[in-house]
Amino acid sequence: MEGLLYLEDGTVFLGKGFGFPKTSVGELVFNTSMTGYQEILTDPSYTGQIINFTYPLIGNYGITESENESNEIHAFGAIAKHICFEPSNYKSIDNIDQWLFNRKVPGLFEIDTRAVTRKIREFGAMKCVISNENISIADAKKLCEESMLRQDYMKTVGTKEMIHIPGNGPKVSVLDFGVKTNILNELKKRDCDVYLFPYNSTAQQLLSVNPDGLFLTNGPGDPKEATEAVNEIRLLLHKIPIFGICMGHQILAQAVGGTTYKMKYGHRGGNHGVFDKDTGRSIITSQNHGFAVNAESILLTGMEITHINLNDRTVEGMKHQSLPVFSVQFHPEAAPGPNDSSYLFDRFLTLMKGGTLHA
Known part of the structure; x- marks a missing residue:
């Protein structure tokens, strides 16, 4: 799948899609943790947000039964530089790609996550569109402009x-x-x-x-x-x-x-x-x-x-x-x-x- 990240100021990042084919609008934020992607994505505090992971490899130890912080993924999307599709962990029951797919959450990888982070640090957290459904930049722009972010x-x-x-x-x-x-x-x-x-x-x-x-x-x-x-x-x-x-x-x-x-x-x-x-x-x-x-x-x-x-x-x-x-x-x-x-x-x-x- 081709992937697209559209920021409300018009900035576009192109990459590849993983997880569930979907287009979502949310607040773009970054997380600096080196581990814990499963806990982060299932943390209810991330509801409404699209998470840019600064650590360059996500998914390397897979998904386990014991590390969820709730019963579902609450983040509206995940962005990474590299995704590991073949995790190495004897406790792993799934890879992050299939996990996101099963829970209908979109992801992007092969994205310059350092550039995304520097953008947020300079201009602040902002509204964005994440899509791995091959939508056009024009459609992403329209969706971003027409969508309101919930705060409650x-x-x-x-x-x-x-x-x-x-x-x-x-x-x-x-x-x-x-x-x-x-x-x-x-x-x-x-x-x-x-x-x-x-x-x-x-x-x-x-x-x-x-x-x-x-x-x-x-x-x-x-x-x-x-x-x-x-x-x-x-x-x-x-x-x-x-x-x-x-x-x-x-x-x-x-x-x-x-x-x-x-x-x-x-x-x-x-x-x-x-x-x-x-x-x-x-x-x-x-x-x-x-x-x-x-x-x-x-x-x-x-x-x-x-x-x-x-x-x-x-x-x-x-x-x-x-x-x-x-x-x-x-x-x-x-x-x-x-x-x-x-x-x-x-x-x-x-x-x-x-x-x-x-x-």
Whole structure:
């Protein structure tokens, strides 16, 4: 199959197609991870996005049964320099080409992914069309101009009904904006009794199981679109310990009176350095976000900044000065990425058992 990538500024990249023959419109982003393509493509936070992988070889260890972060591929497309059609891994059950085909997701390869990345870094994340159906450049241009990108996917990608994952430890209400499997795994490792709630759950419903804590998950889209969730979380700030990750972090910032903004091209990869003010240590983190919390906006809200990105000084974490409430922008559950920050789940357990965020 011939492949085409059309950017909203008129730039065209030609390559070869793999996966399912399809034309999709989405937001073009890049990810710098050297491994973890399966986890990345199945991360619900990538809903609506077309991922340009900067690592030059994708698919070399195939697809396994244990590395999905959800039950489906949420990205709208994948772009790579080279694709491995004959993976080498005793656990592999499929190659990436067949995997994308079975899940009706288009892919492109033989694309200059470094040029695509430099384009995004210079001009920012942008709308694009990915196609491996031999459409014309004129048709791609028309489709790009006529299509609108949704910004409220966090309302629809998560569970549609409450799900109970039994455990013998602290009881946790999880508000699902597009949760990754490994977040739930980290809670299960600590024997938490987990209740996963859909996006439209009310504060009363979240409290109905008498939880020891509230967890706010990752998810896709613009946090400003999550007005219903912001309003419900605001009602819970003084009632229960709260831990938020990524989208949950951004929504929590709005709930306390802060604001968020869209970054030029975001942070996506498994090698982002972050400074933890509370421990005085730097950690390497897994990240996937296109929005960030405005630092000045939370200064008079009772929150204080706890984590700073070492590359661009953006806010990577915060905690309340008197309430058991904290959040981080990065992904302590990794998958893919390092486990440097998994201690944050232990910190949440401490809060649910009556501990404090302050020494």
